[in-house]
Amino acid sequence: xxxxxxxxxxxxxxxLALTLxxxxxxxxxxxxxxxxxxxxxxxxxHIKRYARQQEPISSEQQEAWxxxxxxxxxEYFVISAHETPIGLxxxxxxxxxxxxxxxxYDETEQNSxxxxxxxxxxxxxxxxxxxxxxxxxxxxxxxxxxxxxxxSLGYTLFAEHEQTNEYILTHENYTEANAKLLKLLKLLKxxxx
Amino acid sequence: xxxxxxxxLLQKEIQRENALHVNDLLxxxxxxxxxxMLVALNVFDEIGVEIDIDDLEKCKSIKDILQxxxxxx
Numbered sequence: 001x002x003x004x005x006x007x008x009x010x011x012x013x014x015x016l017a018l019t020l021x022x023x024x025x026x027x028x029x030x031x032x033x034x035x036x037x038x039x040x041x042x043x044x045x046h047i048k049r050y051a052r053q054q055e056p057i058s059s060e061q062q063e064a065w066x067x068x069x070x071x072x073x074x075e076y077f078v079i080s081a082h083e084t085p086i087g088l089x090x091x092x093x094x095x096x097x098x099x100x101x102x103x104x105y106d107e108t109e110q111n112s113x114x115x116x117x118x119x120x121x122x123x124x125x126x127x128x129x130x131x132x133x134x135x136x137x138x139x140x141x142x143x144x145x146x147x148x149x150x151x152s153l154g155y156t157l158f159a160e161h162e163q164t165n166e167y168i169l170t171h172e173n174y175t176e177a178n179a180k181l182l183k184l185l186k187l188l189k190x191x192x193x
Numbered sequence: 194x195x196x197x198x199x200x201x202l203l204q205k206e207i208q209r210e211n212a213l214h215v216n217d218l219l220x221x222x223x224x225x226x227x228x229x230m231l232v233a234l235n236v237f238d239e240i241g242v243e244i245d246i247d248d249l250e251k252c253k254s255i256k257d258i259l260q261x262x263x264x265x266x
Contacts, residue, residue: 111229113231113250114227149227184235
């Protein structure tokens with residue numbers, strides 16, 4: 001009974017809103033009232049183009065997916081820049097592996113430094129707060145932009161699959177790459193909040 | 194460092210095969226993505242030029258970047 005109560009409490013506290021912020025970027029836990037906005041983003045051509053599942057997601061499927069999050073370790077965050085939602089970032093726990101992903105619905109941000117600001121916040125959360133030892137991501141074979149980006153973060157090739165290649169970022173590689181990244185991002189005149 | 198040296202360094206750092214030219218628009222350079230922005234920031238740091246990131250993100254052309262780096266492009 002005590003164990004069950006502890007597990008319920010853990011799930012409850014896990015689902016409390018979490019906000020990570022810095023460099024003018026905010027990552028906020030996904031709320032139910034945001035899932036239609038996210039579904040619209042996810043079904044847009046320039047986002048689903050690089051997703052493993054190409055079929056549009058229905059409202060019912062989105063609702064069912066959100067409900068499953070309540071009992072999982074997975075975490076999803078809405079990315080905001082200057083208080084405007086611009087994308088989604090997440091990690092899934094799959095058979096003890098941590099799989100991450102993110103997309104920016106706002107295409108104007110893709111060629112800016114915003115992606116680096118986002119992952120700096122997120123990776124610090126994953127490695128320094130959650131204490132994960134390594135994280136993975138899948139990249140479609142023709143997504144050269146994502147490949148360049150993730151290699152610059154210290155990811156290395158982990159496995160080859162039919163649709164994607166799988167990459168791993170170990171704690172050691174994260175620490176080395178993040179030190180260089182922070183040194184450059186600290187050149188920003190805007191102070192980290 | 195000359196303007197040509199700066200362009201060559203930037204070209205190498207963004208992993209571009211073709212040379213960069215003063216009148217190139219950033220939107221026409223396939224390699225000009227977020228990684229290139231980070232690399233540009235690093236190049237500015239290497240040559241000792243302080244730059245506001247907002248100014249760098251407002252650049253639309255190689256000419257704009259050269260001017261931010263202090264060259265009379």
